[in-house]
Amino acid sequence: MSFFQNKNLRVVSVLGLSFAFFAAVLPNVKAQDVVTITGVGSSFAAPLYQNWAASAVKDINIKVNYQPLGSSAGKNQIIAKTVNFGALDMPTSIEQLTQENLVQFPTAIGGVAVVVNVPGVKEGQLRLTGDIIADIYAGKITKWNDPRIVAINSGVTLPATGIAAVYRADGSGTTQVFTSYLSKESANWKKAYGSNTSIAWAVGMGGRGNGAVASMVKNIQGGIGYVEYAYALQNHLNTAQLKNVAGNFVAISEDSIKAAAKAADWIHAKNYSVDLIDTKGADSWPIVSTTYVLVHAENKTSQEVTKFFRWGFEHGDAIATQLHYIPLPVVVKEKIEKTWEYAGVAGKEAKAK
Amino acid sequence: MAQDVKKLQGRKNNLITWRFIKNRLMTVFAFGTILVMLCILISVLITLFVNGLSGLSFFTLTHMTAPQGLPGGLLNPILGSIIQVGIAIIIVVPTGILGGIFLAECSNKKLSTIIRFIADIMMSVPSILIGLFVYILLVMTMGYSALAGSVALALLALPVIARTTEESLNMVPSAIHEAGFALGAPKWKVILFICLPAAKGGIITGILLSISRMAGETAPLLFTSLGNSDWSWNILKPMASLPLTIYQYADSADDTWIKLAWTAALLITLFVLCLNLIARIYVDRHRKKD
């Protein structure tokens, strides 16, 4: 019997200790009248939203829980109303927006980097063209020392390693952007695979989200993949140079993305859908995309969402630049503000203005 | 004649030596397999400690998860895991014990056999299907929530607890059972106040083992509690948990995130292994007392 009593004592002491831990830790946890909004979607924009969220909470008392589940998830979950906002990298059609009563607005511009892991090739050294990449993903080029790759890479010793093509296994706006680039560059690709958030890949392996693609390319010898630029930089991946429309090989950088972003025609774009792939210009990076957010129109929590993104537009440019996204031009930001008001989702402060 | 005998003896000797060689070979093979399994376990543990221990600091335990590039900890996943497993336990212990009592005491033997069979199958049903089921039941109607995650975990543990309860009830000597009845106690009193306390050891072991299983389950949480990069008290909202954090962080290429994922993995493993050890020691003590 005394054993049980001792045991009870032990249970009590364990409980007491854990409560003490809670008590010690909880003062750090502020849980007052902070509003929490949940968003899912694009992993392309995840570093941006998560960093904005970390800084915004001090100013506007809104906590953002952003889960990078892929653009398709972002679109579907906002339609299903399981989240407060969805994020995606491809513009949604006007019919779908009106049908589901959704509002779409862009938040930033980013570049898609082609990352490689080829033994013996130095950072930024490898040159590729859209056509070659299309043939790699179509399974026609299988070795890194393929004559077509060697031909445009004089001075680089390419090994006979097999190419491990890595793609996004989840439905992804990054995939949509990347495959529309391939479709523009290669007629064969367009005919056989086309462009979409997920396609029937011929060869290779899939990773979940930008992060997993980066991680697989990093860990698999001979890997090639496509990720948002911030992922390539943060994870010290080897990026390839691409041939742009002007015929120059350009490396991905803030400047080359900016050069491409200049071409965006925001004034005439309906629902902000601008095409930034293969833009003209001698230094333009060919695979650039805008990333969007979807919220329900005339909805109270949507106002909290726009409040958060207004904070991002007003105070978040520095963070965006630091993460190598291109902030939107001021004109566009003003236009977005009007869109919000029109759709009845502009946060309270906007109305006070 | 003498040659024949020699031949026969030689064959016999050969046979004997071959038998012993075979025996020796199989012994070596058997010890080899043990060695392989131990090596794998040690390799897993060493990897966990080497990669995870450096991240196991006061900072990690007292700070929230942070976006890539900012310093972050594991506080909200740890607390989220504790809360969700806790709610799951609150749900599953009474229902599981009731199920176990049913299996042990139901007078309709055919029915109890069928349900026992189902419980045995449920124990090995893919956990992701449980997640899908709870998604249909709860998430489609109420949205992602920690509660849905807890329910999914509870469903996983239900058959385990029911079966262990049944087995430990059956192990209670029938003399104790009958003594209760002889004193004029009704059936429910005998079961609740005599058999259950007598079967306590086994039931507690079952509960401990299911806690350890629930703590590491990821698949049922994917579509139910979703995960949360921030702190949330509200069990009707998405909540973070250690396994989901590992899933997200280990699948990234960010070095600090991968390190945190290892730390989280180390935490769960230590917790799970400790619970298993406690359960085992507890069982041993009870056996000795009997």
Add this chain to the structure above:
Amino acid sequence: MLLKQSGYRKDKKIIPFLFTSSMWCGGALIFLIFLGLIFELFWQGKQAFSVFGFHFITSTDWNPGEQQFSAGAALIGTLVSSCIGVVLALPLSFGCAYCLNELMPQRFSKYITATIQLLAAIPSIILGMWGFFILVPLMSQYVQPFLQNLFGNVPYIELLFSGGTYGIGILTAGLILAIMITPFITAIMQESFSNTPVMLKESAYSLGATRWEVMHQVIVPWVQKGVVGGVVLGWGRALGETMAVTFVIGNAHHASWSLFMPSNTIASLIALEFSESAVGSLKMSSLMALGAVLMVISFVVLFCSQLLLKQVLKSR
């Protein structure tokens, strides 16, 4: 007096009633959850079954962009990877059980049994992580080139080991599964081995049999069904394993002869693509239908294993 008596009667009626009914509820709950699980999966997957028909099982197309879904590739991946797991786990667990039950003195084997069972307690996501960071590089640098050298010139078999040595693929997934199910199978084998009557074993020893002969000719025939049941149970577990497999299988919708190629299992496909499918969409329905297919397979497998085990472990 009257009051007390009525109170006593009330007590006598209500509490037993409450008790039995809640007990029945507990039992019914297990039953209902099981039925509900099967029913809901089929109900939600109905749309996919009606759109694709039998084609859903036989085709290997998976193209969300074109609204084309089928279970073929994932089904093959599931069966092949779990079979590799079982084939590798069988000798391992047999060896372990033989060693622990028959060869080692009990005071050691007790601790080693506990240690091996700890491996079963390690959450699958952690084994998946270990697999991705430790096993995958080992496979791609040593094991896969070795296998290619070994079988590279053998006709037909070379097909199994063709392609790039990325480390990620069905073979690695099978290996992880083997590690996960070996402790389970070992435990069941140990339990059934120890159910062999001591008398049988001792008479064999007294006739001069070696340990292996006793194992091979006395114990194994005696507990055959238990061994098979344990293996089948392990297979059932391997079929539905999600997290460990997702990390190392490569998530590709291909059905290929090569064991080195990235592939998919039903469970990992659901884990990966479920969160992005819209409620009511054909894709979600297809994923639910995949879940239903997985449910049916695991049900049949687990059913068989329970039948086999029941007969051997009845003596408990």
